Amino acid sequence: MIVRKNISIDQSYVDKLKPFLEKNNGNLSAAIRDAIETASLSLTGSTVENGEKDSSKVSQNAEFRNKLIEDDEFLLVHHTLLEWLIKKTSGLLIDESIVYELINPYKVKRISDVVNYINSFNEKMGWKIKVDAEYSQDSEPETVSLTLSDGNPYFREIMAHYLALYLAKQMKLDVQGLFCKSNMTKIYFKRFEFLDYQKVPKGLERYFGQMDLVFREIQKKPEFWKNLIKTYRQQNYQRLSINRKTFEALVSGNLPSLAEITRDFELDTGKPPEAFTLAEHIMIFKEVYLTDSIGSDIEVCTVKGREYVKLIHDYSDKKVCEIIAKYYSNILKSTGYPFTITTNPHMILFVFGKMPDSTSFPEMSTL
Template identity: 25%
Template structure:
C-alpha cells in the first residue's frame, strides 16, 4: 500500500541526496526511499545516526598510516601485547596534541576511539583540574579484562605529560578503577605505568635488542631444565680464585639498592626474586619477616657458605637474622630487637670508646635474650666500620686510597694499651698489632675484626681483599693483616 505524505526539505537536504536523485533520474520519492533504507541499516548496526555518521566518516578518511584488521587478528595482536604499553610518541598520531590539550578532550577522544573499534566501553575520567590536573580518577567498564588494561595503558601514557602516575588500580567484575596522582617528574610517572600496566615493556625491549643472545640463552636453560646458575662476572672471578662471593646477584643492582632505607618486605621480595631467577636456590619462602630457603645442595659446606651469603646481603640492608640449617633448608629468623639495640649503640661511635660501655651493654642484652653473641658481635663491628667510613666520607669525599683508609681507622684505633702500626705501599696496606689489651676478650676481638672488615668492604665496595696471617687471640705473638687491592 502506498501512502502519500507531504514533507518539507530545505536546499541543504536536497544537496545531500543529489547522488540518489541522479541515480533515480530526479525521482524524489525513489531517492527518499533509498535514504530511508540506508538509515535503517545504520540504526540496526550502529544504534544511532550519530554513531553511524562517525564510523562511516572514519572509514572514508582512512589514511596510509591506518588499517582495517579482521577481528580475530586484532584480538590475537591485543593478546600478544599484554603487559606492554603504547609509547606517548605513537599515541600522538592518534590523539593530536594540538587538538587534545585537556583531560575532558582526551576523555571524548578515547571514547571515539572505542566507538571506532566497536567496543562497548564506558569510560569516565574525573580530574581535580581539567587543564592542569594533580589527580585523576578513571573508570573503564563494559569490556573484557584485556581491553580494559589496554585502555588503561593508553590513559596512563597520555597522563604522563601531566606527570601523573598510577597510585592504585582496582578491578571488580567488569570495572577497572585507576587513581592517578602528581609525581615529581614524567619519568617517575612513566615508571609507575610500567609497574602497573607495562611490566613486560623493558623485557621485550631487551629481547629485541639482542635476539640471538636471548634465543641461545632460552635454549640452554630449557635443555638443562633450568638447573643453571647465573652469576655476575665479578662473582665468577671470585670463584675462580677460590673466594666466596659476598652476593648472589646476576647483576650488582640489588647490591647497590640494599640499604637501611628500604622497607623490610621490599628487601625480602627483591632477594627472593633474584635468588630464584638466578637459580642459586630452588625456592625461597617468606613468612612474615622470616625466611625459609630450599637450597637443593648436597654438600653441607656449600650450604653453610650459601647461608653466609644470604646473611651478608641482609646485613647490608641493616637486618639481623639468626639461622638454622638442615639437609634441605636454611631457616632465617628475623631479630628486630638486636637491630634496635645495635642502632642505639651506634650513637656512641665517635663519642666514647665503643669497647667500653657499648660493648658491655650489647653483651648483657644478648645474654639476657639468650642469643648467641659471636655473630651479632661481628655484625656490630661491621656496622661500626661502615659508619666510620660514611662519617669520614662526609668530610673527605668518597674516593678512597690506602692512606685515607689508614687515617679513617686510626681514629677508632686509639685503644689504651694497644700498639699498632700501618705500612701502605701502592695498592697494599700492611697492618700489625704488637700489643692489645683486648686479645683475651673474645667478644671485643669479634667487634674489632668486624670494624676492620666492615670499613674495608664499605670503602672499596667489596673490591679489596683481606688476608689475615696472624692473630694474638690465636696464640700468635702479634696480629698481622694485609689488605690487597686498595689503590
C-alpha cells in the same frame, strides 16, 4: 470504556483550553480530550524526530569510518585477529608517537578535554567504550580516576593503555592502580614529578609495560636469548645465573666483604640499605636468590615481628653448604637487621630479631 472522574483545575489551565472549548461549544470534557490527543501527537512526532536524528548520526559515523579506511588511515580488522594481537603484545608499551596520532597534545590539555575527545572518537569509531573521570581539578590535578566501561574488553585494555601513557607524559600522572572486570576497567592516577622525561614512570611500567624491557633486550641480542632459553629448558632450569665476581668468590672461597656487598646493593637499587624496611629487604633478597638459581626454593615471612627467610637447596656436600650459608649470611648482614642462622643438610634458616623455635625446627643446628 468511559471513566468519569471529578477533577479540579485552576483557571489558568482553563484559559489555556479556551481554543478547545470554543471548538467544542464549551464542552469541557470534549476540550480536554482534544488537548490530550494533540499532546499525544506532538510527543509521537518528537520521538520520530529523535529517531531520525539518531539514524542520521549513525550514518554520519559510518561515513566517517569509511573515509578513514579509504584514506588508508585505518584498516578493517576482524575482532578475533585484533584480540590475538593484543594478547600477544600484552606487557609491551605503546610507542609515544602512536598515542599522539590518536590524541593531539596541543588540543587536549585538560582531563575534561581527554574524556570528551575520547568519548566522541569512540562514538564515531563505533567502539562502544565510554570513559568517565573523577578528578581533584581539571587542570593539573593531583589525583584522577578513569573508568572505561562496555565495548570489547581487549580493545578497552588498549584504550586504557593509551590514556595512561598520555596522562603520564602530558599531565605528569602516574598509574597507582588498575582494576579490570568483564565490562569495566578502572585506572587510578597520582601526580608525580618527572626526573627524566625519557624514562617510563614506574606505575605505567608496572601495569602496562612489565615485559617491555625484556622484549627490548631480546631484540638487542636475539641469538643469545634464544640459545639461553633453549639451554634452560633442555636442562630443566638446573643452571646458575650469578655475577662473575660472585662466581669467582664462591670458587676461591674468598666471599665478598660487607662493604662490597653494600656497594653492589646501592648500585642495583639506587639507595643505601638503610632506606629500606626489613620486609622490603626480604623481598629484594628473594628476588636475588631466585635469580641466582643457587638454591631450589625459598620461603619468606614479612609479618612484623615474625620475619624469616628459609632457603632450600639440593646440595649435600658440607663445605658447599657452609659456603652458601656464609655467602647469603653476608648479604643479609648488609641490611643492618640482626638475625640468627640455623642449618640442616638441605635448608638454611634466617630468623630476624629472635632465635628460632627449636620445636619447630628440631633437626637444625646453629651455624
